[in-house]
Amino acid sequence: MCKKGIYLVCDYPTKDSFFEAVRVCDDFNMDFLEIGFPFSDPVADGSIIESAAFDVLKKENVNNFIESTKEVKKLFRNKLYIMTYANIVFGCGMEKFAAAVGFVDGLIIADLPYIESRRLKNVLNKYGINLIHFVTPESSCADIDKIKKSSNDFIYFVSTRGITGGAFSLDDETRKKVIYTKQNSKNDVIVGFGIQNKDDIKEACRYADGVVIGTQAVKNLKSGDFYSFVRDLV
Amino acid sequence: MKRYFGEYGGQFVPETLMRALSELEEAFLNFKKNMDAKKELEYYQKNYAGRQTPLYYAKNLSSRIGCRVYLKREDLLHTGAHKLNNTLGQILLAKFMGKKRIIAETGAGQHGVATATAAALLGMECVVYMGKKDMERQSPNVERMKLLGAEVVSVEKGSMTLKSAINETLRDWVKNVQTTHYLLGSAVGPHPFPVIVKYFQEVIGKEARKQILKAESRLPDSVVACVGGGSNAIGIFSGFVKDSVDMIGVEAGGESLELGKHSATLTMGRPGILHGALSYLLQDEYGQVADVHSISAGLDYPGVGPEHSYLKDIGRVRYDACFDNEALEAFRLLSRLEGIIPALESSHAVGYVIKHSELFKDKLVLINLSGRGDKDLGIIASLEEKNV
Numbered sequence: 001m002c003k004k005g006i007y008l009v010c011d012y013p014t015k016d017s018f019f020e021a022v023r024v025c026d027d028f029n030m031d032f033l034e035i036g037f038p039f040s041d042p043v044a045d046g047s048i049i050e051s052a053a054f055d056v057l058k059k060e061n062v063n064n065f066i067e068s069t070k071e072v073k074k075l076f077r078n079k080l081y082i083m084t085y086a087n088i089v090f091g092c093g094m095e096k097f098a099a100a101v102g103f104v105d106g107l108i109i110a111d112l113p114y115i116e117s118r119r120l121k122n123v124l125n126k127y128g129i130n131l132i133h134f135v136t137p138e139s140s141c142a143d144i145d146k147i148k149k150s151s152n153d154f155i156y157f158v159s160t161r162g163i164t165g166g167a168f169s170l171d172d173e174t175r176k177k178v179i180y181t182k183q184n185s186k187n188d189v190i191v192g193f194g195i196q197n198k199d200d201i202k203e204a205c206r207y208a209d210g211v212v213i214g215t216q217a218v219k220n221l222k223s224g225d226f227y228s229f230v231r232d233l234v
Numbered sequence: 235m236k237r238y239f240g241e242y243g244g245q246f247v248p249e250t251l252m253r254a255l256s257e258l259e260e261a262f263l264n265f266k267k268n269m270d271a272k273k274e275l276e277y278y279q280k281n282y283a284g285r286q287t288p289l290y291y292a293k294n295l296s297s298r299i300g301c302r303v304y305l306k307r308e309d310l311l312h313t314g315a316h317k318l319n320n321t322l323g324q325i326l327l328a329k330f331m332g333k334k335r336i337i338a339e340t341g342a343g344q345h346g347v348a349t350a351t352a353a354a355l356l357g358m359e360c361v362v363y364m365g366k367k368d369m370e371r372q373s374p375n376v377e378r379m380k381l382l383g384a385e386v387v388s389v390e391k392g393s394m395t396l397k398s399a400i401n402e403t404l405r406d407w408v409k410n411v412q413t414t415h416y417l418l419g420s421a422v423g424p425h426p427f428p429v430i431v432k433y434f435q436e437v438i439g440k441e442a443r444k445q446i447l448k449a450e451s452r453l454p455d456s457v458v459a460c461v462g463g464g465s466n467a468i469g470i471f472s473g474f475v476k477d478s479v480d481m482i483g484v485e486a487g488g489e490s491l492e493l494g495k496h497s498a499t500l501t502m503g504r505p506g507i508l509h510g511a512l513s514y515l516l517q518d519e520y521g522q523v524a525d526v527h528s529i530s531a532g533l534d535y536p537g538v539g540p541e542h543s544y545l546k547d548i549g550r551v552r553y554d555a556c557f558d559n560e561a562l563e564a565f566r567l568l569s570r571l572e573g574i575i576p577a578l579e580s581s582h583a584v585g586y587v588i589k590h591s592e593l594f595k596d597k598l599v600l601i602n603l604s605g606r607g608d609k610d611l612g613i614i615a616s617l618e619e620k621n622v
C-alpha cells in the first residue's frame with residue numbers, strides 16, 4: 001500500500017485552477033487532499049508555499065477558504081484535511097472554526113506540537129474532526145509512543161529537519177524512526193516534506209504507508225503542468 | 235517548569251523544535267545552579283559590559299516637567315543597550331550546552347550587535363537575520379555587526395521588519411537545530427525563552443531598586459519602560475513587582491491607533507498565537523497578523539511577551555501608547571536638557587512621562603533608559619529634511 005495525498009494552497013493560483021486541480025486529484029484517485037489555509041507568518045513553509053499564501057491573502061480571508069473547501073468536498077470523494085497555523089483556528093475562535101469545518105476529516109496545524117494539542121483536540125472531538133500529530137527526526141521513542149497512542153487518524157512523519165520545499169532524503173536514524181512509528185500502529189504513517197517525484201514516493205513507501213506532496217504540487221499548478229505532474233505520480 | 239503565565243505563553247512551534255526547547259529548559263535549570271557559570275557571567279557583566287549601570291537623577295528634565303525623574307542608564311552598557319545583558323547570559327548558556335553556532339533576529343540592530351559581540355567574545359559563529367527595511371533605517375548597526383564578524387542576512391519577505399526576521403530565524407533553527415542555539419532577543423517566543431530572557435534582564439531591576447533606595451531612601455512612585463517584545467520592561471519591572479509601585483509599559487503608538495499604523499499590542503490587540511506563544515497580538519478579525527508601524531525599529535512588532543499579557547490582565551502593570559511625534563520630541567528634549575541622546579525606543583518611555591507630566595506631578599519616577607540613540611541619527615536626519 002502506498003497512499004498518495006496532495007497539498008494545495010486554497011484558491012491558489014486562482015479559484016478556477018484550484019478547483020480544476022481538485023478535479024484532477026479526484027480523477028487520478030488520490031487518497032487524500034490537504035487544503036492549506038494561508039497564514040501571514042507561515043514559519044514551517046519554504047518560499048514557494050509562503051509566496052502562494054501571500055498571493056491569496058491579498059484578496060481573501062478564512063471565510064472564503066471555508067467556502068472553497070465546502071466546494072472541494074463536493075468535487076473530491078476521498079479524505080479531506082485542512083492544514084494551517086494555530087492562530088487561524090485560535091483567532092477565529094476554536095469552537096466557531098470547528099463548527100464551520102465539521103465536514104472535513106481532520107486538521108493539521110503546523111505550529112501545534114503534541115504538547116499543546118489537548119485543548120483544541122477536545123473541541124474538535126465534539127465535531128468529529130481528527131487532529132493530526134507529527135513525528136519528526138527529533139522525536140524520541142517515548143514521544144512516538146505517546147503520539148501513536150493518542151492518534152485517531154494518520155500520523156504525519158516530517159521527513160527532515162527543515163521547512164517545506166527542501167529535497168527528500170531519509171537518513172538512517174530517521175528511517176529507523178519511521179519503522180518504529182509504523183510498528184503496531186493502528187494508523188497510517190504518512191511521510192511529508194520534500195517529496196518531489198515517483199522515486200521519492202517509492203523510497204518513502206518502503207517504510208511508510210504513504211506520502212503527501214506539497215511544494216511540487218503547488219509549483220506545478222502555478223506553472224500549468226499539474227495534470228501531467230499528477231498523472232506521472234501514479 | 236511552568237510553561238504558561240496565567241493563560242499566556244506555551245510552545246506553539248513545529249514539532250521538530252520541541253526537543254531543542256526541552257533541552258534548553260533543562261540546560262537553563264542546570265546553568266542557574268552552576269556556580270562557575272554564575273561567576274563567569276558576573277565577571278563579564280562587571281569587567282566587560284560595565285555593570286552596574288548608573289542611576290542618574292535627571293535634574294533639568296525634572297525641573298522642566300515638575301516631577302523627580304531618575305534614569306536607569308542602560309544606554310551606558312557596552313554596545314549601547316540593555317540587550318547585552320541577555321546575550322552575555324545566553325551565549326554562556328549556549329557554551330554550557332556545547333552549541334557552536336548562534337543565530338538571532340534583530341529589529342533595531344541592538345540585539346544583533348549585542349549577539350555579534352557576545353559571539354565574538356566566545357569565538358562562536360554568528361548569523362543575524364534582519365528585515366530589509368530595518369537594515370536601511372538602522373544601517374550603523376549593520377556595519378557594527380559585520381565588523382564584529384557576524385553574517386547579516388537581509389530578510390526580503392513579508393513586512394521586512396522584526397516580525398519577518400523572527401520567521402526567518404525560526405526557519406534556520408528548524409534546519410540546524412542540532413548544532414545551533416537561537417539567541418532570542420526579547421521576552422517573547424516559546425517557553426522557555428520568556429523565562430530565560432527575563433532571568434538575564436532582572437539585573438536591571440535588582441540594581442535600580444537598590445540604587446533608588448540609596449539615593450532617595452524610598453521606592454519610586456512609578457516605574458516606566460518602553461515595550462517592544464518587553465525585555466527591558468520585564469527586567470526593570472521584576473525589581474518592583476512585589477512592591478506597591480505603579481508600573482507603566484509604554485508601547486509604540488506610531489502615527490495613530492488605527493490598525494496598521496501603530497505597534498501598541500497590549501493597548502489595542504487581543505490574544506493570539508505568533509512566534510511560539512499565546513499572547514496579545516495585533517491581528518485582523520480573521521486571525522491574520524496585522525501590519526504594524528513604529529518610527530522605532532525595535533518597537534515595530536505586532537506581538538509582545540506573554541508575561542506582559544498576564545501582568546496586564548491581572549492589572550499589575552498598566553500599558554499605554556506614545557506616538558511617533560511624542561517620542562521624537564522626547565528624543566530631542568532629553569538630548570538638549572541632559573546631554574543624553576536616547577534610543578528612539580527608550581524615547582517612548584520618556585515621551586510618555588513628558589506628555590502625562592500632570593499625572594506624575596511631584597512624584598518620584600524611574601524611567602528605564604534602555605539604549606542610546608546613535609543608531610537613530612539617520613532617521614532623525616531624514617525627518618529633518620522633511621521638516622518633521
Ligand SMILES: Cc1ncc(COP(=O)(O)O)c(C=O)c1O
Pocket residue numbers: 315316341342343344345419420421460461462463464465466467531532533577579580604605606
Ligand atoms: C534600546 C532598545 N530599547 C528597547 C527595545 C525593545 O525591546 P524590548 O521591549 O525587548 O526591551 C529595543 C529593541 O531593539 C532597543 O534596542
